[in-house]
Structure formats: C-alpha cells, structure tokens
Amino acid sequence: MEVAVFGGSFNPPHVGHALVTAWVLWTGQADAVWLVPCADHPLGKLGLAPFSARVRWCGELASGVGSAARVETIEDELPRPSFTIDTLRALSAAHPEHAFRLVVGADILQETHLWKDWAIDDSETSIDVRYAADDIVSHSEYRFPCIPVDAAAEILRLVGDAQVVGIDEAQFFDGTLVEVANRLADEGRRVVIAGLDQDYRGIPFEPIPALLAVAEYVTKSLAVCMVCGSPANRSQRLVQRDLRVLLGSSETYEARCRLHWDPEVFDPEQQSLPLSGA
Numbered sequence: 001m002e003v004a005v006f007g008g009s010f011n012p013p014h015v016g017h018a019l020v021t022a023w024v025l026w027t028g029q030a031d032a033v034w035l036v037p038c039a040d041h042p043l044g045k046l047g048l049a050p051f052s053a054r055v056r057w058c059g060e061l062a063s064g065v066g067s068a069a070r071v072e073t074i075e076d077e078l079p080r081p082s083f084t085i086d087t088l089r090a091l092s093a094a095h096p097e098h099a100f101r102l103v104v105g106a107d108i109l110q111e112t113h114l115w116k117d118w119a120i121d122d123s124e125t126s127i128d129v130r131y132a133a134d135d136i137v138s139h140s141e142y143r144f145p146c147i148p149v150d151a152a153a154e155i156l157r158l159v160g161d162a163q164v165v166g167i168d169e170a171q172f173f174d175g176t177l178v179e180v181a182n183r184l185a186d187e188g189r190r191v192v193i194a195g196l197d198q199d200y201r202g203i204p205f206e207p208i209p210a211l212l213a214v215a216e217y218v219t220k221s222l223a224v225c226m227v228c229g230s231p232a233n234r235s236q237r238l239v240q241r242d243l244r245v246l247l248g249s250s251e252t253y254e255a256r257c258r259l260h261w262d263p264e265v266f267d268p269e270q271q272s273l274p275l276s277g278a
C-alpha cells in the first residue's frame, strides 16, 4: 500500500490539513494518508498543545475525511525531537509492507535547508519526497490544487487514470512537452494547456508555437493594456534584465497593447505615451 505521510505540528489541525488529506486520496496519489503529529517540533516551534490533544484532534480530522485517513503516533516512541527523516525511517522499518511518501506544503520548500537529510537517496528507502502540494492561484484568488513538476516527462508518471490533464506555465517547459501532450491526447485524455505565447521581447516563447500547431482548439486570451485599456497581447518588462525568464509580479511586468509596448524601454515614464484613439 502507498501511504502518504502528512507530518506537522497540527497545532491545531485546520481545514487546510483536511483538504490536503482529502485531495491526496481523491487524486489517487496514495492509498492512505497518515497524519503524523510531531511530539517536539524539530525546528523548536514553541507553544505546542499537549501531544495527546493534537493526536485527538488529528484523529477527529481523519475520521471526518474517511477510513483511508488515520493518525499515527509513532513520534511518541522516538527520541525527541524526531526529525522527519528519522520518523520516516522508523515508519519504513515498522511497516516494510508499505511504501511511504511524504506530503508537505509548498511553504516547507522555503526551509528545506534547515531539515535533516532533506535530499535523501531514493534507493535507500521507499520514501518519495518529490511531491509537494501546491496551488495554482489566479489574480482573483481562485485556487486550484496542483502538483509542481521539474520536467514534462514527469507528467506521464503522475497522470494515473485522469481523463483531463491541465498544464499551466507551459512556456517554462522544453520541447518535450509537445511529445507528452500528444501522447496524453492520443490516449484519449483531454489536455488543457495554458502558457504565455511571447516573451518580453515579443519573440514566440517555445514550446508554445509547436503546441499551438498540434492543438485541436486554440483560445488566445488578451489582457488589458495598463496604459490605454485596449486589448493587450504583450508583456512589458518594467525592470532591465537580460534573462529571458524573470519571475515576477506587477512590479516586474505589465500587460501592454502593441502601441504601448516597447522592449527597449524600461522606464515607467512609458506611462506618458498618448492614449490610443485619443
């Protein structure tokens, strides 16, 4: 059985924990989810409620999700504090019949340098730490859970029996994504891909042009020019950097129409260009 280990202080457990637990089961990423409250927090988090109380709360959360979720109290028997890797090794030793997989929030990825043996060798145990729960978030704060991947080929391993596969930020993948998308579609799945068609210089952003060519349906969504309000299909980079990929938000880019877009100009004075149609 594949068991997702969901560790944390659970001080207290909240609806986000319940949603992650349900999501892991719903998407078939594991056969069971074990909530593993820490006895003492390895990074020294203070103010924890008694272990017994947090175990009881996690038990209530698990029973609300269903029979595939349960609370696991192994940390009560381990030396304190138990680092996550120690807990995972103890679980693997106690349950050799199961394969364990760690579930963490994307916020944890900011602090993995503080974790003991974060980069463990897959061959050492059957623990898989490559999956992180994460959300796609729209500008209107609509959230949808997703799984981050480093390369397009990983998608083939993750899709399971999904009938619809959504891929966002397609411009950050290499050409392999075209093969992957074709293969998924050939298998009868519906593949929905979103991505930016041009970089900040107005140059087609590979592999989007190739995806446009093989797609049955293409929808080009336009933004609103931040200068004149006309439909905008260009990204104006507001800071001068030579990198093609520069992650950022409203301070780094803004949507511009063809008239108000100029890749050579980075000065916000660009705002003073005449309004189109005025």
Ligand SMILES: [Zn+2]
Pocket (backbone or CB within 6 Å): 225, 226, 227, 228, 229, 230, 256, 257, 258, 259, 260, 276
């Ligand atoms: Zn404009």
